[in-house]
Amino acid sequence: SDIDRYLPGARLDGTSVSLPQTVKLIAAFVDPSTGAIVAPPSGVSQVSFALKDTSAFTGFAMNAGSETTADFSLATATASFSADHTARVELLCHDYGGFTTVQASAGDQTAEMRVPKDDNGNWLPDGGWKVIANGQVIGEIMDTGLATDADEDVNPMGNGVDGDGLVNFEEFRGFAVRGEHRRTNPFQKDLFIYSELPQNIGDAINLPVTKHSIFQNQMDADRVINFNRSNSGFGGSIPTIFDQHALMVIDGGFKLIGRSSPVFGETSVVGSPNVQTGPIKIYTLSIRFASPPNNNIFNVDPFDDEKTRQTIGHEVGHGVNIVHRFPNQYPPGLLSVMVTGYFMVTSNINDPAWNNIPHTYDMTDERQLQVR
Numbered sequence: 001s002d003i004d005r006y007l008p009g010a011r012l013d014g015t016s017v018s019l020p021q022t023v024k025l026i027a028a029f030v031d032p033s034t035g036a037i038v039a040p041p042s043g044v045s046q047v048s049f050a051l052k053d054t055s056a057f058t059g060f061a062m063n064a065g066s067e068t069t070a071d072f073s074l075a076t077a078t079a080s081f082s083a084d085h086t087a088r089v090e091l092l093c094h095d096y097g098g099f100t101t102v103q104a105s106a107g108d109q110t111a112e113m114r115v116p117k118d119d120n121g122n123w124l125p126d127g128g129w130k131v132i133a134n135g136q137v138i139g140e141i142m143d144t145g146l147a148t149d150a151d152e153d154v155n156p157m158g159n160g161v162d163g164d165g166l167v168n169f170e171e172f173r174g175f176a177v178r179g180e181h182r183r184t185n186p187f188q189k190d191l192f193i194y195s196e197l198p199q200n201i202g203d204a205i206n207l208p209v210t211k212h213s214i215f216q217n218q219m220d221a222d223r224v225i226n227f228n229r230s231n232s233g234f235g236g237s238i239p240t241i242f243d244q245h246a247l248m249v250i251d252g253g254f255k256l257i258g259r260s261s262p263v264f265g266e267t268s269v270v271g272s273p274n275v276q277t278g279p280i281k282i283y284t285l286s287i288r289f290a291s292p293p294n295n296n297i298f299n300v301d302p303f304d305d306e307k308t309r310q311t312i313g314h315e316v317g318h319g320v321n322i323v324h325r326f327p328n329q330y331p332p333g334l335l336s337v338m339v340t341g342y343f344m345v346t347s348n349i350n351d352p353a354w355n356n357i358p359h360t361y362d363m364t365d366e367r368q369l370q371v372r
């Protein structure tokens with residue numbers, strides 16, 4: 001039996017498959033002293049299968065799907081014993097966090113098995129799970145002392161506020177991220193970002209958190225990414241902490257302050273994704289207007305793409321609680337993507353403000369970071 005390693009909607013190596021997933025349920029009589037399969041008792045020819053205590057979470061991941069049907073179902077309810085003395089039926093899994101208890105009855109005997117295995121009853125598989133990104137296993141989580149409703153992410157430390165707004169069960173059930181399903185790490189802070197720009201998340205790729213670049217339909221209209229928390233089946237709804245949000249990056253076009261000072265980007269407030277009140281705006285035409293050598297919104301200039309990436313990283317930095325850096329504070333300020341008041345309108349392509357654009361965050365920035 002593979003029950004010790006089985007995860008709903010996953011191969012045995014931990015990578016996810018498309019749903020519904022079909023697995024085999026195998027029932028047999030065994031010799032209690034050896035565990036070996038033996039022939040069924042005389043007159044017993046088939047097994048009846050049933051499911052009980054089955055979850056029915058909304059959708060099939062925390063941010064995907066809307067169905068409210070049972071998370072497991074049986075293709076057939078009975079099976080005859082074959083020549084190898086086993087009876088087999090197909091079990092269909094419809095949710096990456098679903099659970100059920102299988103009953104198999106034959107003659108006067110009944111056996112039960114919880115799927116996935118969860119002897120400590122914390123809704124998390126006893127065998128733990130694999131952390132997946134871009135189809136690759138990047139970590140392994142063990143179910144040792146984990147609580148269903150704890151949010152305990154500690155890496156990176158940031159400003160000392162632990163957690164990323166997602167409880168352990170949400171991290172296990174996972175999220176749809178573009179074309180794949182991802183289970184996340186309950187000890188590593190996660191940040192979800194939707195960007196409509198061709199530069200995607202730009203220099204925010206350098207933030208020291210786990211980034212997930214999602215499609216717009218993988219968050220709700222309020223940018224919530226853990227909205228599928230209700231369970232009309234056994235066990236009730238997920239004991240989540242709050243609605244956690246993605247950051248949303250859009251193209252703001254063109255904006256000036258006064259008559260000639262262009263605005264490159266703006267964030268509604270400096271704070272965590274949970275307190276953002278609107279989308280992050282990147283004024284791509286303002287960047288085109290200010291960058292050398294053509295100071296207009298029509299010509300594409302050599303630094304337009306680079307400055308757009310830097311501006312995305314700068315504004316997303318505000319979205320995770322990082323404040324401005326000023327170039328006159330001290331020279332290291334120029335090393336941070338959070339620098340401000342530095343990129344002036346110029347037609348000089350050799351202007352240091354444009355050929356030394358900072359792209360990374362430094363320790364001063366990282367010590368302010370907060371995602372919940």
